[in-house]
Every structure is written in C-alpha cells, then in structure tokens.
Amino acid sequence: MQTFEANDDGPLLAPIELTSRRFWIFAGALLTIGLWGAFAWWTQLRRGLSVTGLNAPVFWGLYITNFVFFIGISHAGTLISAILRLAHAEWRRSITRAAEVITVLVLFFGMGCVILDLGRPDRVLNVLRSGNFTSPLLWDVTSVACYLTASTIYLFLPLIPDIAILRDRMPSRRWLYRPLALGWTGTEKQVRRLDRAIAVMAVIVIPIAVSVHTVVSWVFAMTVQPMWHSTIFGPYFVVGAIFSGIGAIIIAMAIIRKAYHLEQYLKPIHFNNLGLLLLVMCLLWFYFTFAEFLTTYYGGEPMHMLVFLSKTEGKFSPLFWTMVVTCFVIPFVLLANRRTRTQIWGTVAASISVEIGMWLERFLIVVPSLSNPRIPLTAPSYVPSWVEWSLFAAFVSMFILLYAVFTKFFPIVSIWEIREGREHSVSEVTTRVLSYLPEAANE
Amino acid sequence: MARWGMVIDLDRCTACQACVVACQVENNIPVAGQSDSDRGRGISWIRLAPFNEGEHGTRPGLRLVPIPCMHCEKPPCTKVCPVKATSIGKEGIVAQVYARCIGCRYCTTACPYTVRRFNWKLPEWPDPMGEGLSPDVSVRPRGVVEKCSFCHHRLQNARDKAAIEGRALRDGDYMPACVESCPAEAMFFGDLDDPRSVVTRLEAGPRAFRLLEELGTKPKVIYLSKGESGADV
Numbered sequence: 001m002q003t004f005e006a007n008d009d010g011p012l013l014a015p016i017e018l019t020s021r022r023f024w025i026f027a028g029a030l031l032t033i034g035l036w037g038a039f040a041w042w043t044q045l046r047r048g049l050s051v052t053g054l055n056a057p058v059f060w061g062l063y064i065t066n067f068v069f070f071i072g073i074s075h076a077g078t079l080i081s082a083i084l085r086l087a088h089a090e091w092r093r094s095i096t097r098a099a100e101v102i103t104v105l106v107l108f109f110g111m112g113c114v115i116l117d118l119g120r121p122d123r124v125l126n127v128l129r130s131g132n133f134t135s136p137l138l139w140d141v142t143s144v145a146c147y148l149t150a151s152t153i154y155l156f157l158p159l160i161p162d163i164a165i166l167r168d169r170m171p172s173r174r175w176l177y178r179p180l181a182l183g184w185t186g187t188e189k190q191v192r193r194l195d196r197a198i199a200v201m202a203v204i205v206i207p208i209a210v211s212v213h214t215v216v217s218w219v220f221a222m223t224v225q226p227m228w229h230s231t232i233f234g235p236y237f238v239v240g241a242i243f244s245g246i247g248a249i250i251i252a253m254a255i256i257r258k259a260y261h262l263e264q265y266l267k268p269i270h271f272n273n274l275g276l277l278l279l280v281m282c283l284l285w286f287y288f289t290f291a292e293f294l295t296t297y298y299g300g301e302p303m304h305m306l307v308f309l310s311k312t313e314g315k316f317s318p319l320f321w322t323m324v325v326t327c328f329v330i331p332f333v334l335l336a337n338r339r340t341r342t343q344i345w346g347t348v349a350a351s352i353s354v355e356i357g358m359w360l361e362r363f364l365i366v367v368p369s370l371s372n373p374r375i376p377l378t379a380p381s382y383v384p385s386w387v388e389w390s391l392f393a394a395f396v397s398m399f400i401l402l403y404a405v406f407t408k409f410f411p412i413v414s415i416w417e418i419r420e421g422r423e424h425s426v427s428e429v430t431t432r433v434l435s436y437l438p439e440a441a442n443e
Numbered sequence: 444m445a446r447w448g449m450v451i452d453l454d455r456c457t458a459c460q461a462c463v464v465a466c467q468v469e470n471n472i473p474v475a476g477q478s479d480s481d482r483g484r485g486i487s488w489i490r491l492a493p494f495n496e497g498e499h500g501t502r503p504g505l506r507l508v509p510i511p512c513m514h515c516e517k518p519p520c521t522k523v524c525p526v527k528a529t530s531i532g533k534e535g536i537v538a539q540v541y542a543r544c545i546g547c548r549y550c551t552t553a554c555p556y557t558v559r560r561f562n563w564k565l566p567e568w569p570d571p572m573g574e575g576l577s578p579d580v581s582v583r584p585r586g587v588v589e590k591c592s593f594c595h596h597r598l599q600n601a602r603d604k605a606a607i608e609g610r611a612l613r614d615g616d617y618m619p620a621c622v623e624s625c626p627a628e629a630m631f632f633g634d635l636d637d638p639r640s641v642v643t644r645l646e647a648g649p650r651a652f653r654l655l656e657e658l659g660t661k662p663k664v665i666y667l668s669k670g671e672s673g674a675d676v
Contacts, residue, residue, distance in 0.1 A: 049546075050563040056484025057557045059548040061598045119546020119561060119586030126526040126545050137525040137549055223553040224519060224658050373557040374655060375510055376492045379483035 009418060012411045015260045016166065019408060023259075027318040030401040037394020040387045041116070042194070045185075050121055051387045057373045060366050063117035066392055068362045069244070070110035070399075071144065071216050072237070076153040076245030077103030078207040080277070082202040090425055091273055094265040098256060099249045100155040105402050106248075107148045109395045116391055136218045147205075147212045154201045154230045157194065160184050161416040215243040225369050227296060227307040236288040243281035244358035247351035250274050250404070254348045256412055265413050268344055275347035278354065279335035286328045289361075306372045315371070315381065316368050319360050327357030445612055446535045447593055448635035448663035449622065451509055451644045455629035458507035462489050465624035466511075469594060473566030486560040488512065488591035489621055494600065511621065511632075512537060512558045512591035513662030520550035529588075535635075535663055536593050544587040544608045551588055555655050556662075559590045565666065593632075594619035612638040635663060 003168075044051050054061050077099035084092035097214050114366050131138050164184035167177035184190060217237035220228040230236075250271060257266040311320045331350040333340075340346030368383055406412070434440055466472065466489050475485035489511040496504035514537050521529050521537060528544040531537050551559040565585045568576075579596040583589050594617070603616035611616065614634035622630040633642040642665070645651060650667040 048564045049561070050479075050484065054562055054563075056485075056551070058483075059551045059561060114547075118545065119548070119588075120544065120584075123526075123543070123545045126528075126543055130527050130543065132522075132525055132527045134522040135525040135549065136523065137547060141525070219549075223523065224555055225552070242479065370552060373558050374493060377557050378492070380481065 006187075011260070011262055011264065012413050012415050012418070013166075013169065015299060016405050016409065016411065017170070022151065023404070023408075024143075026402060027404060030397040030404070033397035034394050034401065037391050037398070040390035040394065044387050044391075045121075051385060053383045053388065055379050055382065057377050057379060058367060058370045060117070061382055061386040062363075063113050063385045065112055065200070065340070065366050066395065067113035067117070067362045068216055068237075068366070069359050070106050070113060071213060072241035072358065072362070073248045074103045074106045074110060074147070074151075075209055075213060075238075075241035076249045077101065078147075078154055078205045079103075079242060080246060080249065082154070082205050082209075085198070085202045086206075088396070089273075090421060091270060092264075093421045094413045095249065095253060095270055095274070096417070097155075097158070097410075097414045098252055098412050100151065101152045101403060102248055102252060102328050102408050104148070104155050105406070106399055107144065107151070109399050110143060111148075115248045126247040127271060132161070133198060136215065136222045139212065139215045140219060143208070143212045143215045147208050150201065150205045154198075154205050157198050157201060158414055158417065160194065161186065162411050162414060165415055166410075181403060196288075210238055213238045213362070220369075225299075226304045226372065227369050227373070228365070230292060232288060232292060234390075236292060237262050238393060239281060239284045239288055240358055240361060243278070243285050246274055246278045246281060247354040247358070250278065250347050250351040254344060256407065257344075260407070260412070262413060265418070268342055271344045271347045272342050275335050275341045275350065278331065278347070278350060282328060282331045282335065282354070286332075289324075303372075303374050307368050310368050310372055311364055316364060316371075320364055323357050323360040323364060325357075326353045327361060331357075444533055444636075445614065445634040446636040446663070447598070448633065448642050448646070448665065449511065449514075449593070449619070449674070450631040450651075450667060452629045452631075452645075452667040453506075453508065454626045454650075454667060454669050456509060456625075457627050457629075458491055458509075459626065460491060461624045461626055462509055462621035462630065463487055465620040466591070469577060469580070469620035470592070471566075471580045473562075473582075474551070474568050474572065476567075479648065480500070484563045486562070486589065488558070488560070490558075490582070500552070508666070509621075510556060510558060510654075511664060512665045513556055514591075514593060514594075514658065516661035516663065517659060519553045519555060519658075519660060523549045523553045525549065534598075536595060536598070537590070538592060538595065539586045539588060539590055541581065541583050542590065546582050546586040546588065548588060555658055555660065559588050560641075561588050562586060593615050596654045614642075 052061065052063075079098040081092065081099045084096065097387065115124060118124060127138065127141055130142075132137075160180075160182060161184055163177050164181040164186070167174060167181045170177065212235035217233035221230055221233035222231060252285040253266050253270065253274075256262060293308070296308050310316050330353040334346050334353075335341050337346075340349075371382065467474075467487065470488060472486050472488065473589045479485060489509055491507040494506045494508060496506050514531075514535055516531075516535065518529075518531055518537050518598070521531055524530075524545060526543055526545055528540045529537065529550055530540075546561065548561055551561060562583050562585050564580055567573075577596075579600075597617045597619065602612055605612045605616060614637040618632040623634040631645060633640040635642055635646060639642060645667060646665050648667065651658050651665050652668055653662045653665055656662075
C-alpha cells in the first residue's frame with residue numbers, strides 16, 4: 001500500500017502569512033466598486049425608488065432578480081459540502097471550505113437585495129414586530145435566517161482545528177485565533193466530538209438548504225400570476241440554485257488555485273468531478289424548464305400564453321434564447337465532452353456560462369409575468385437604471401472582497417482534513433473496499 | 444352589518460373618466476406630471492383599462508373599462524403582506540395602513556387586477572392645488588403602497604351621522620366620489636347584503652359578471668355587460 005510522507009502543507013498557510021501587492025490592488029479595485037455602490041444607495045435613499053427603472057406594473061426588477069440569484073448561489077457551498085461529506089467522497093477534502101464560505105457570505109447579499117428593494121427600509125423591523133405568517137416573504141425571512149445560522153455553524157466547526165494550527169503558528173494574531181479555537185488541542189475526545197458535530201450539522205443543513213430555495217420560489221408560486229403559479233417551482237428553483245451554486249464553486253476554485261498557487265491541492269480531477277455534477281444539474285435544469293414551458297404551451301391559456309410568447313418570441317426572446325444557450329447548450333457541450341471537461345478552462349468556461357444563464361433565468365421569471373398584467377395597463381418597458389446596475393456590481397464586488405479577506409485570515413483549503421486524508425483515509429478506504437468483496441468475512 | 448359593493452354598467456359608461464378625476468381630487472392623489480406618467484409612475488385608484496375587442500385589422504374595437512380596487516372577499520393581496528399593513532375589514536373593505544407598510548410591493552404584484560400603486564417619490568401638486576387638499580384623507584409618504592379605499596373617510600362620516608341619529612348604518616348612507624360623479628349614472632354603490640338595495644338587485648340580474656371570476660377572488664365590484672339596459676335598472 002502506498003503511504004505518504006508527512007507534509008507541513010506550507011502552501012495552504014502562505015496566503016495568510018504573506019500578502020502580495022497584487023492582492024492590495026485587487027482589493028482596492030473591489031472596494032472602489034463597493035464605494036460607488038454606496039453612493040448609488042445613498043442616491044436611492046435620498047430620492048426614493050424613483051431612481052430605479054421600476055414602474056406599475058413591473059414593481060419588481062433587478063433587486064428581486066438578484067435576491068433570487070444570490071440565494072441560489074448560496075446553495076453551492078453548504079449543500080454540496082454536506083452531501084459530499086455524508087457520501088464519504090474523499091475528493092471533497094480540498095474543496096469543502098471554499099464552498100462553505102460562499103454560502104455564508106453570499107446570503108448576506110441576498111438578504112441585502114430585499115432591503116434595497118423596500119420602499120421603506122427604515123421600517124424593515126416591522127417584519128419582526130408585526131409579522132404576518134401567511135406571507136411567503138415571512139417564510140423566506142425565517143428559512144433564510146435558519147440557513148444562515150446553520151451554515152455559519154457548519155462553516156465554523158471544521159475551521160476549529162485549523163484555527164488552532166494558526167494560533168500556534170502566528171503569535172501576532174493570537175487575539176483573534178485563541179478565542180476562536182475554543183481551546184482545541186486535538187485530543188482524541190475532541191476529535192470524536194468534532195466529527196460527530198460535523199456529521200450532525202451535515203444532516204441538518206440539507207433539509208434547511210432545500211427549504212430555503214423552495215420558499216424563495218413560493219414567493220412567486222403562491223400568487224395566481226401567469227407563469228408564477230406553478231407547482232414545480234419549488235424543485236425547479238432548488239435545481240437552478242444548485243446548478244448556479246456549483247458553477248460558483250468551480251469559478252472560485254479556479255481563482256484560488258491560480259492566485260495562491262494551490263495546483264497541488266485543487267487538481268484537474270476536482271474540476272472534473274464538480275464538472276460532472278454540473279452536467280447532471282444542467283440536464284435536470286433542461287428537464288424542468290422543458291416540462292414547465294411545454295405544460296404552459298400545451299394548455300394554451302391566453303393569459304399564460306401572453307407571458308409565454310413574450311419570452312419565446314416577444315420582447316424578451318433575445319434574453320430567453322441566450323438563457324437556453326448559456327444554461328444548456330454551452331455547458332452541455334463542454335461538460336459532456338471528456339476532452340473539455342478534464343481541462344480546467346473547460347469547466348470554468350461552462351460555469352461562467354451557467355452563471356450568466358441562471359441570472360437571465362431569474363430575470364425572466366420576475367419581469368415578463370409582471371410586464372403582462374391580466375387587466376391591461378399601459379406602461380413602458382422596464383429598463384434597469386444606473387442605480388440598480390451599480391448596486392448589483394457593488395454587491396458582487398463586496399462579496400468577492402469579503403471572500404478574499406476570509407482567505408487572508410483562514411485557510412481556504414482545510415489543512416487538517418487534508419492531513420486526515422493523507423494519514424487515515426487511504427487505509428480506511430482500502431479496508432472499506434475490501435469489505436465489499438465477496439471474499440471478505442461476514443460480521 | 445353592511446357589505447359594501449359597487450356595480451358598473453358598461454352599457455351606460457361613456458369612458459369619460461369623470462370618476463378618475465373625482466377620485467384624484469377626493470383622495471389627495473398626487474399629480475405625477477408628464478415625465479413620470481410616461482415612465483409608468485402615475486397613481487390613480489381607478490383607471491380605464493383598454494381591452495382589445497374584435498379582430499385586429501378586420502373588425503377593430505377597444506373597450507375601456509373602469510377598474511377600481513375590487514375589494515375581493517378573498518383578497519390575494521392581504522395574505523401576502525409580510526407586516527399586516529393591508530387587511531379586509533368587517534364591512535368587506537380592503538384597507539391599507541400607510542404607517543406600517545414597508546413598501547416591499549408584494550401586494551402590488553400579487554393583485555391580479557393590478558390596482559395597487561406605489562409612491563415612487565414624495566407626493567407633489569402644482570400650485571395652488573397643494574393648498575386645496577382634503578383634510579379627511581391622509582397624504583401618503585414616499586415608499587408606501589396605496590389603493591382605492593371605497594372612500595373610507597366618507598363611510599366614517601356616514602357612520603358618525605348614523606350614530607348621532609341613533610340608528611344603524613344602512614344602504615344609501617354613503618357613496619364613493621367616483622359613483623357620485625358619474626354623469627352617465629353608470630355606477631351604483633350600496634349594501635350587497637341588503638336584499639332591497641339597488642346593487643343587490645343588479646348583482647342578481649342576467650348581465651352581471653365579475654372580472655377574473657375564475658380566480659376565486661370574489662370581487663365586490665360587479666360589472667353589467669353591454670346589452671339591453673333599462674329592463675333591469
């Protein structure tokens with residue numbers, strides 16, 4: 001059996017111990033976009049939502065699109081990581097952390113989008129003070145709050161042993177790492193408890209994650225509006241969320257790999273495996289979209305057809321067909337083909353395409369239904385304003401910035417889990433595989 | 444207790460929009476101006492919806508139908524409000540609490556009749572209209588949703604008057620500004636639970652229908668289709 005030499009995993013600590021000039025330039029650029037967004041928000045606070053492109057009947061636009069999109073991205077992390085952990089997928093070890101951080105950070109921006117959309121953000125606490133539980137929006141508040149709590153715990157637990165490593169290595173930051181390490185010394189009892197806690201959280205977060213995006217879809221599906229009032233919206237949104245989420249993990253991994261020279265940890269095989277998952281979600285997404293649109297078309301109800309036709313051949317058709325190409329055609333071709341899937345650029349290109357496509361999908365769910373009210377109402381087309389675009393750009397930038405800052409304080413690839421893999425799993429997996437064989441003794 | 448409802452006779456309606464103007468004045472609805480109107484930001488609690496009739500090219504036709512809030516018995520808007528800023532009262536009027544509304548516009552998107560409006564900016568009136576606002580109706584702040592209230596303030600006055608006279612409120616005690624202003628006498632208002640009221644009689648007639656009845660919202664605004672009037676009025 002092959003064994004591996006002990007390794008100090010220096011490259012994983014390097015991003016924390018050394019910060020290059022390039023990082024500061026990158027962070028500065030992101031912060032500039034963030035400040036521009038702050039200016040846009042200030043403008044909106046001063047002049048109200050009249051600075052957006054919204055109108056009657058298109059009361060919801062980019063902010064709600066982004067809300068659904070960001071919450072969708074958040075499905076990347078925790079859900080994928082939990083499933084891979086429970087499935088004992090050994091290749092997960094270097095990617096779970098990078099995925100879990102996406103979830104926790106992007107959730108803040110998802111919720112931020114709702115605040116941006118409020119006409120009276122000063123009254124947001126009314127939701128707690130006089131909450132109405134028949135409103136799907138309140139279900140959203142509840143499930144997103146649960147998800148944020150659970151996924152923060154789920155991110156933190158596997159961080160503890162790594163924080164202890166940092167506590168012992170970096171005396172200058174003991175003020176931060178010592179309290180967070182919770183006195184971790186790596187005793188057998190601590191390891192056993194941690195393993196158990198992580199396993200319990202991995203089981204808990206899965207139903208919460210599924211509920212979150214289901215409830216997001218219900219904000220639309222619970223109304224009687226054409227092409228919103230659909231029973232498959234729950235699973236359709238969950239599939240779309242995981243689809244865009246995996247894309248986000250792949251893009252984040254590619255950037256981390258390049259920026260921090262982690263080629264030894266994030267290998268083409270990781271991209272290939274995630275690429276396969278992305279391919280499965282791509283096919284599922286196509287199946288759901290096809291089922292949804294065929295049902296609408298075949299039924300042919302005039303009000304539904306109005307929305308349907310505005311998407312397929314009306315004013316939204318350029319966006320719609322771009323969505324079909326970017327969500328299905330491009331990723332399918334790149335990922336079904338072994339030659340492109342096994343290349344990192346191939347899965348990254350597929351992922352970028354998926355992100356564009358899934359954003360368009362969210363936009364095409366929100367806007368066309370509102371643009372075609374049942375009782376006619378003459379209004380101009382919805383064109384998002386500079387304020388809305390700026391805040392979108394700012395949210396994306398601030399998310400990336402927070403993510404980058406995280407990598408400067410905590411290892412973005414789990415050190416102890418890599419070590420555990422090297423020291424224990426190789427023999428464990430061998431024993432496990434041997435136990436499957438007919439020759440193995442029954443117990 | 445009364446259950447207030449409205450009947451609009453499409454045979455008599457001339458689409459003159461007197462109801463729209465009366466409502467704007469009665470309820471202190473701000474003046475949007477040309478540019479905001481063009482951007483779909485104008486507010487009106489009753490509008491004329493243009494329905495295409497006939498076939499394009501051969502037999503063109505356009506029917507203008509006045510659309511106030513339907514004051515549904517089962518309002519899709521009230522249940523989606525996250526903060527209970529809108530609710531249906533005992534007398535069936537769907538009310539909006541401006542002081543609690545957070546401006547999320549979920550109710551505006553959930554309403555299948557699209558009758559709710561949002562205050563995109565601070566209300567404005569050209570001089571000297573701002574000085575002639577009605578003291579009975581509160582001016583809405585920026586960022587909240589508003590809608591037709593069946594002239595709720597008039598109901599309050601009628602209720603006070605009935606109390607002073609020591610009797611119960613009854614059909615005919617009040618009518619909204621739009622109904623009062625209709626020069627064609629195409630609008631009727633009253634108690635749908637009173638078997639002798641005009642609205643109850645019209646509601647039972649053969650021409651009566653409701654908008655989007657199939658959605659099960661049970662509107663309390665009833666339309667009379669185009670046909671032979673007179674017989675049932």
